[in-house]
Amino acid sequence: xxxxxxxxxxxxxxxxxxxxxxxxxxxxxxxxxxxxxxxxxxxxxxxxxxxxxxxxxxxxxxxxxxxxxxxxxxxxxxxxxxxxxxxxxxxxxxxxxxxxxxxxxxxxxxxxxxxxxxxxxxxxxxxxxxxxxxxxxxxxxxxxxxxxxxxxxxxxxxxxxxxxxxxxxxxxxxxxxxxxxxxxxxxxxxxxxxxxxxxxxxxxx
Amino acid sequence: xxxxxxxxxxxxxxxxxxxxxxxxxxxxxxxxxxxxxxxxxxxxxxxxxxxxxxxxxxxxxxxxxxxxxxxxxxxxxxxxxxxxxxxxxxxxxxxxxxxxxxxxxxxxxxxxxxxxxxxxxxxxxxxxxxxxxxxxxxxxxxxxxxx
Numbered sequence: 001x002x003x004x005x006x007x008x009x010x011x012x013x014x015x016x017x018x019x020x021x022x023x024x025x026x027x028x029x030x031x032x033x034x035x036x037x038x039x040x041x042x043x044x045x046x047x048x049x050x051x052x053x054x055x056x057x058x059x060x061x062x063x064x065x066x067x068x069x070x071x072x073x074x075x076x077x078x079x080x081x082x083x084x085x086x087x088x089x090x091x092x093x094x095x096x097x098x099x100x101x102x103x104x105x106x107x108x109x110x111x112x113x114x115x116x117x118x119x120x121x122x123x124x125x126x127x128x129x130x131x132x133x134x135x136x137x138x139x140x141x142x143x144x145x146x147x148x149x150x151x152x153x154x155x156x157x158x159x160x161x162x163x164x165x166x167x168x169x170x171x172x173x174x175x176x177x178x179x180x181x182x183x184x185x186x187x188x189x190x191x192x193x194x195x196x197x198x199x200x201x202x203x204x205x
Numbered sequence: 206x207x208x209x210x211x212x213x214x215x216x217x218x219x220x221x222x223x224x225x226x227x228x229x230x231x232x233x234x235x236x237x238x239x240x241x242x243x244x245x246x247x248x249x250x251x252x253x254x255x256x257x258x259x260x261x262x263x264x265x266x267x268x269x270x271x272x273x274x275x276x277x278x279x280x281x282x283x284x285x286x287x288x289x290x291x292x293x294x295x296x297x298x299x300x301x302x303x304x305x306x307x308x309x310x311x312x313x314x315x316x317x318x319x320x321x322x323x324x325x326x327x328x329x330x331x332x333x334x335x336x337x338x339x340x341x342x343x344x345x346x347x348x349x350x351x352x
Contacts (some may be wrong), residue, residue, distance in 0.1 A: 129219040
């Protein structure tokens with residue numbers, strides 16, 4: 001295997017957990033769809049269909065690829081469903097249902113509030129708060145100007161604060177409902193992909 | 206002050222969400238290996254839209270060419286011409302005459318010009334519709350006109 005390819009694989013692995021979080025956000029929290037999107041995006045990067053030109057950081061480039069891949073998959077799925085309906089082949093559509101990640105009450109509350117924002121606002125807030133990117137990096141991922149990204153960020157934050165007003169007002173914590181404990185083997189595998197140990201993660205704003 | 210506190214809480218919420226998502230992160234290795242597409246069940250796969258569009262365009266082109274091409278149109282047999290001239294008059298319009306009213310009439314040379322061919326022989330300068338003539342003289346007239 002050439003060194004360049006091995007180096008790309010290493011970079012992808014270092015960003016794997018962060019990329020999965022971003023893929024989840026692009027796939028509306030569907031875990032299986034996020035994994036498939038990530039798989040497609042990784043293959044695009046590894047076989048050269050998406051080429052890193054070095055104009056931005058590798059993370060920004062990868063997140064852009066993941067986002068585009070998620071959009072393509074959504075569009076393709078919609079077309080397939082329409083064609084299948086038109087041809088009366090209901091079973092030809094994907095048989096897998098939605099597969100959301102198990103989350104605590106508080107995270108569900110946040111996810112629901114995020115779901116009420118516009119797509120752009122949700123994406124910018126996710127990149128800034130969840131991935132700890134700067135607004136400039138977020139604008140590069142989304143392919144918008146810095147001013148547009150900043151506007152979406154400000155409006156989204158204001159709206160999110162309004163949606164979570166009850167939580168912010170009195171610091172009320174919803175009844176504790178922890179997610180199901182993960183499988184031991186998965187926990188072991190995840191410890192190697194901890195987001196905190198990610199050397200390529202940019203600093204917070 | 207409140208805004209700062211809200212932002213801090215917002216960051217805490219996102220941090221917690223990140224931790225929970227990290228537990229569901231799939232293994233890296235299988236995601237960089239190609240695998241067969243398992244999105245569809247059954248053997249029948251729907252054609253990709255671009256391919257389907259190209260096939261439709263090709264079919265339309267083929268149909269157009271097939272309709273325009275007249276099999277053996279340039280060489281109409283004399284016998285057929287004579288047969289069609291039977292029982293015609295100068296004012297009679299052949300069923301294929303509408304084809305001659307196109308801009309490019311040279312493309313339709315093969316279409317028998319029944320009305321005009323029959324006119325000189327049938328009317329003989331009188332202008333009135335003449336009775337139908339037997340097949341042989343009319344055929345001879347048509348042949349003479351062409352040569």
